[in-house]
Amino acid sequence: xxxxxxxxxxxxxxxxxxxxxxxxxxxxxxxxxxxxxxxxxxxxxxxxxxxxxxxxxxxxxxxxxxxxxxxxxxxxxxxxxxxxxxxxxxxxxxxxxxxxxxxxxxxxxxxxxxxxxxxxxxxxxxxxxxxxxxxxxxxxxxxxxxxxxxxxxxxxxxxxxxxxxxxxxxxxxx
Numbered sequence: 001x002x003x004x005x006x007x008x009x010x011x012x013x014x015x016x017x018x019x020x021x022x023x024x025x026x027x028x029x030x031x032x033x034x035x036x037x038x039x040x041x042x043x044x045x046x047x048x049x050x051x052x053x054x055x056x057x058x059x060x061x062x063x064x065x066x067x068x069x070x071x072x073x074x075x076x077x078x079x080x081x082x083x084x085x086x087x088x089x090x091x092x093x094x095x096x097x098x099x100x101x102x103x104x105x106x107x108x109x110x111x112x113x114x115x116x117x118x119x120x121x122x123x124x125x126x127x128x129x130x131x132x133x134x135x136x137x138x139x140x141x142x143x144x145x146x147x148x149x150x151x152x153x154x155x156x157x158x159x160x161x162x163x164x165x166x167x168x169x170x171x172x173x174x
Contacts, residue, residue: 017064018055025068028137029075035120035132036079046082050074072137073147076129083125119169127162130155 026047033043054070120128129148133139139147141155148155 015055018051018067021064021068021071022051025071029071032072032132032137033075033079035117035136036076036129037082038121042082043079046075046078049078069143069147072133072139076133076147115170116166119166122169123162123165124158126150126154127158127165130158131162131166134159 029047029050030040030043033046034040037043037046050071053074054067057070120131123131126148130144133144133147134141141152141159145152145155150158
């Protein structure tokens, strides 16, 4: 009699599970990245890179929920890295390069008109991350704390302060 169940799956089934996760959660992960990065094209790149990295680390998928949590955490971390690279690039460039217009930017410009998105942009980075993970990804406080590597109390404080800041931003005239 076996006392534990072997959860390893074949590489083919692991790939199928990852494809299913991609189909089910790609858009929500792009939305998560877009809210953190303010750039749809970069957001799509971040999500694709997250899938590649998670798949490379997990050749054998054990639990789809754990893999989804790893994907979310990887998207947040890659978004942070992208923002750091942007800031470094801006510091190094004496003269900013002109932006190249793309079809995605046109779609994203429409989203930017929404007052909630504008208010979210004005939040501190941690407040925005906590609110996005809480209200757009429907993560619990414990999941948010684990994903961001902060305490449960910090999650509660960032969420409370973020909501208060959003109220002020949403009530003030544009």
